Amino acid sequence: GDSVTQMEGPVTLSEEAFLTINCTYTATGYPSLFWYVQYPGEGLQLLLKATKADDKGSNKGFEATYRKETTSFHLEKGSVQVSDSAVYFCALTPDGGTSYGKLTFGQGTILTVHP
Protein backbone atom coordinates (compact mmCIF):
# COMPACT_ATOMS: atom_id res chain seq x y z
CA GLY A 1 0.00 0.00 0.00
CA ASP A 2 0.86 3.67 -0.06
CA SER A 3 3.31 4.98 2.51
CA VAL A 4 5.16 8.16 3.46
CA THR A 5 8.47 8.34 5.27
CA GLN A 6 9.74 11.53 6.91
CA MET A 7 13.10 12.27 8.39
CA GLU A 8 13.39 11.54 12.07
CA GLY A 9 13.01 14.44 14.42
CA PRO A 10 12.96 16.49 16.40
CA VAL A 11 14.73 19.23 14.48
CA THR A 12 16.10 22.18 16.44
CA LEU A 13 17.33 25.28 14.63
CA SER A 14 18.28 28.84 15.39
CA GLU A 15 16.25 31.66 13.92
CA GLU A 16 17.18 32.47 10.30
CA ALA A 17 18.69 29.03 9.71
CA PHE A 18 17.93 27.00 6.59
CA LEU A 19 15.39 24.21 7.00
CA THR A 20 15.05 20.94 5.14
CA ILE A 21 12.67 18.18 6.19
CA ASN A 22 12.99 15.12 3.99
CA CYS A 23 9.97 13.20 2.76
CA THR A 24 9.87 10.18 0.47
CA TYR A 25 6.85 8.20 -0.59
CA THR A 26 5.73 4.90 -2.04
CA ALA A 27 2.61 4.91 -4.17
CA THR A 28 1.31 3.65 -7.47
CA GLY A 29 0.50 6.02 -10.28
CA TYR A 30 0.64 9.75 -9.73
CA PRO A 31 -0.35 10.69 -6.20
CA SER A 32 -0.84 14.27 -5.05
CA LEU A 33 1.58 15.37 -2.34
CA PHE A 34 1.04 17.66 0.62
CA TRP A 35 2.69 19.22 3.61
CA TYR A 36 0.47 19.84 6.61
CA VAL A 37 1.48 21.78 9.72
CA GLN A 38 0.19 21.61 13.26
CA TYR A 39 0.98 24.60 15.45
CA PRO A 40 0.80 24.14 19.23
CA GLY A 41 -2.81 23.92 20.37
CA GLU A 42 -4.22 24.07 16.85
CA GLY A 43 -5.61 21.65 14.29
CA LEU A 44 -3.76 20.39 11.23
CA GLN A 45 -3.72 22.84 8.36
CA LEU A 46 -2.56 22.58 4.80
CA LEU A 47 0.80 24.28 4.21
CA LEU A 48 1.35 23.50 0.53
CA LYS A 49 0.63 20.94 -2.16
CA ALA A 50 1.75 19.65 -5.54
CA THR A 51 -0.41 17.54 -7.79
CA LYS A 52 1.95 16.46 -10.56
CA ALA A 53 5.60 15.73 -11.18
CA ASP A 54 7.95 18.76 -11.12
CA ASP A 55 5.27 20.97 -9.57
CA LYS A 56 6.55 23.23 -6.82
CA GLY A 57 4.23 24.03 -3.95
CA SER A 58 4.94 27.15 -1.92
CA ASN A 59 3.42 29.06 0.96
CA LYS A 60 4.66 31.30 3.80
CA GLY A 61 8.25 31.02 2.53
CA PHE A 62 8.15 27.21 2.50
CA GLU A 63 8.69 25.27 -0.74
CA ALA A 64 8.59 21.65 -1.85
CA THR A 65 9.09 20.15 -5.31
CA TYR A 66 7.38 16.95 -6.46
CA ARG A 67 10.22 14.72 -7.68
CA LYS A 68 8.83 11.57 -9.25
CA GLU A 69 12.25 10.18 -10.19
CA THR A 70 13.33 10.14 -6.55
CA THR A 71 9.77 9.79 -5.10
CA SER A 72 10.48 12.73 -2.84
CA PHE A 73 8.79 15.93 -1.66
CA HIS A 74 11.29 17.61 0.65
CA LEU A 75 10.19 20.71 2.55
CA GLU A 76 12.54 23.71 2.59
CA LYS A 77 12.62 27.21 3.98
CA GLY A 78 15.49 29.61 3.58
CA SER A 79 15.18 31.41 6.92
CA VAL A 80 13.06 29.99 9.72
CA GLN A 81 11.39 32.02 12.43
CA VAL A 82 10.42 31.15 15.98
CA SER A 83 6.80 31.16 14.81
CA ASP A 84 7.56 28.23 12.49
CA SER A 85 7.92 25.94 15.51
CA ALA A 86 5.35 23.22 14.90
CA VAL A 87 4.89 19.62 13.80
CA TYR A 88 5.14 19.09 10.04
CA PHE A 89 3.48 16.19 8.25
CA CYS A 90 4.12 15.01 4.73
CA ALA A 91 1.12 13.29 3.13
CA LEU A 92 -0.17 11.90 -0.12
CA THR A 93 -3.48 11.08 -1.66
CA PRO A 94 -3.88 8.42 -4.31
CA ASP A 95 -3.94 8.96 -8.00
CA GLY A 96 -7.37 9.90 -9.31
CA GLY A 97 -8.22 13.24 -7.82
CA THR A 98 -11.56 12.30 -6.33
CA SER A 99 -9.89 10.82 -3.26
CA TYR A 100 -8.12 14.00 -2.26
CA GLY A 101 -9.34 13.67 1.29
CA LYS A 102 -8.09 10.15 1.91
CA LEU A 103 -4.60 11.03 3.01
CA THR A 104 -1.69 8.83 3.97
CA PHE A 105 0.52 10.73 6.41
CA GLY A 106 4.12 10.41 7.48
CA GLN A 107 4.90 10.22 11.17
CA GLY A 108 5.53 13.94 11.55
CA THR A 109 8.64 15.98 12.30
CA ILE A 110 8.78 18.29 15.30
CA LEU A 111 10.53 21.57 14.52
CA THR A 112 11.70 23.89 17.27
CA VAL A 113 13.23 27.25 16.37
CA HIS A 114 15.15 29.17 19.02
CA PRO A 115 15.68 32.95 18.96
Place this chain on the structure above:
Amino acid sequence: DTGVSQDPRHKITKRGQNVTFRCDPISEHNRLYWYRQTLGQGPEFLTYFQNEAQLEKSRLLSDRFSAERPKGSFSTLEIQRTEQGDSAMYLCASSQVTGGYSPLHFGNGTRLTVT
Protein backbone atom coordinates in the same frame (compact mmCIF):
# COMPACT_ATOMS: atom_id res chain seq x y z
CA ASP B 1 -16.41 30.13 8.62
CA THR B 2 -16.39 28.88 12.19
CA GLY B 3 -14.16 25.93 11.40
CA VAL B 4 -14.59 22.25 12.20
CA SER B 5 -15.75 21.70 15.74
CA GLN B 6 -15.25 18.52 17.76
CA ASP B 7 -16.76 17.58 21.07
CA PRO B 8 -15.60 16.68 23.64
CA ARG B 9 -11.99 17.81 23.58
CA HIS B 10 -10.99 15.13 26.05
CA LYS B 11 -12.64 11.88 27.12
CA ILE B 12 -11.43 9.50 29.79
CA THR B 13 -13.25 6.20 30.03
CA LYS B 14 -12.82 2.81 31.56
CA ARG B 15 -12.13 -0.21 29.43
CA GLY B 16 -15.32 -1.83 28.22
CA GLN B 17 -17.39 1.36 28.20
CA ASN B 18 -18.92 2.88 25.09
CA VAL B 19 -18.00 6.39 23.96
CA THR B 20 -19.37 8.71 21.31
CA PHE B 21 -17.70 11.71 19.71
CA ARG B 22 -19.31 14.44 17.68
CA CYS B 23 -17.98 16.45 14.75
CA ASP B 24 -19.60 19.55 13.28
CA PRO B 25 -18.05 20.30 9.88
CA ILE B 26 -17.93 23.63 8.13
CA SER B 27 -21.55 24.15 7.18
CA GLU B 28 -21.38 24.02 3.40
CA HIS B 29 -18.91 21.13 3.23
CA ASN B 30 -20.23 17.94 1.68
CA ARG B 31 -17.40 15.62 2.67
CA LEU B 32 -16.51 14.61 6.21
CA TYR B 33 -13.57 12.47 7.29
CA TRP B 34 -12.50 10.71 10.47
CA TYR B 35 -8.87 10.05 11.27
CA ARG B 36 -7.09 8.56 14.27
CA GLN B 37 -3.69 9.73 15.52
CA THR B 38 -1.62 7.94 18.11
CA LEU B 39 1.29 9.53 19.93
CA GLY B 40 4.28 10.16 17.71
CA GLN B 41 2.49 9.06 14.55
CA GLY B 42 0.71 10.77 11.72
CA PRO B 43 -3.07 10.60 11.40
CA GLU B 44 -4.56 7.43 9.90
CA PHE B 45 -7.66 7.47 7.75
CA LEU B 46 -10.70 5.75 9.26
CA THR B 47 -13.74 6.60 7.14
CA TYR B 48 -15.43 9.30 5.13
CA PHE B 49 -18.86 10.52 4.12
CA GLN B 50 -20.16 12.27 1.06
CA ASN B 51 -23.22 14.05 2.42
CA GLU B 52 -24.96 11.32 4.47
CA ALA B 53 -23.48 8.35 2.61
CA GLN B 54 -20.52 6.54 4.15
CA LEU B 55 -18.39 5.81 1.09
CA GLU B 56 -15.31 4.14 2.48
CA LYS B 57 -14.11 2.50 5.67
CA SER B 58 -10.55 1.60 6.55
CA ARG B 59 -9.78 -1.88 7.78
CA LEU B 60 -8.60 -0.06 10.92
CA LEU B 61 -12.28 0.48 11.69
CA SER B 62 -13.17 -2.69 13.55
CA ASP B 63 -16.73 -3.84 14.21
CA ARG B 64 -16.64 -1.95 17.50
CA PHE B 65 -16.47 1.35 15.62
CA SER B 66 -19.42 2.93 13.91
CA ALA B 67 -19.83 6.31 12.31
CA GLU B 68 -22.91 8.13 11.13
CA ARG B 69 -23.71 11.37 9.44
CA PRO B 70 -27.49 11.76 9.56
CA LYS B 71 -28.87 14.39 7.19
CA GLY B 72 -25.39 15.07 5.90
CA SER B 73 -24.55 17.58 8.61
CA PHE B 74 -22.79 16.65 11.85
CA SER B 75 -21.23 13.22 12.35
CA THR B 76 -20.79 10.90 15.30
CA LEU B 77 -18.15 8.25 15.88
CA GLU B 78 -19.02 5.60 18.44
CA ILE B 79 -16.62 3.10 19.93
CA GLN B 80 -18.20 0.18 21.75
CA ARG B 81 -16.47 -1.88 24.44
CA THR B 82 -13.42 0.36 24.43
CA GLU B 83 -9.96 -1.16 24.74
CA GLN B 84 -6.73 0.45 25.89
CA GLY B 85 -5.48 0.33 22.32
CA ASP B 86 -8.26 2.73 21.35
CA SER B 87 -6.50 5.53 23.26
CA ALA B 88 -5.68 8.13 20.62
CA MET B 89 -6.61 11.51 19.21
CA TYR B 90 -9.63 11.27 16.94
CA LEU B 91 -9.62 13.92 14.23
CA CYS B 92 -12.46 15.09 12.04
CA ALA B 93 -12.00 16.99 8.81
CA SER B 94 -14.30 18.36 6.16
CA SER B 95 -14.09 19.64 2.62
CA GLN B 96 -16.30 20.92 -0.15
CA VAL B 97 -15.75 18.86 -3.27
CA THR B 98 -16.91 20.69 -6.38
CA GLY B 99 -14.67 19.23 -9.05
CA GLY B 100 -11.31 20.79 -8.46
CA TYR B 101 -9.01 20.35 -5.51
CA SER B 102 -10.53 21.10 -2.13
CA PRO B 103 -8.30 21.13 0.95
CA LEU B 104 -9.27 19.38 4.14
CA HIS B 105 -10.09 21.52 7.16
CA PHE B 106 -9.27 19.70 10.39
CA GLY B 107 -10.78 20.11 13.81
CA ASN B 108 -8.69 20.15 16.97
CA GLY B 109 -9.60 16.57 17.75
CA THR B 110 -10.99 14.55 20.64
CA ARG B 111 -8.38 12.92 22.84
CA LEU B 112 -9.56 9.56 24.17
CA THR B 113 -7.88 7.88 27.11
CA VAL B 114 -9.00 4.37 28.01
CA THR B 115 -7.96 3.27 31.49
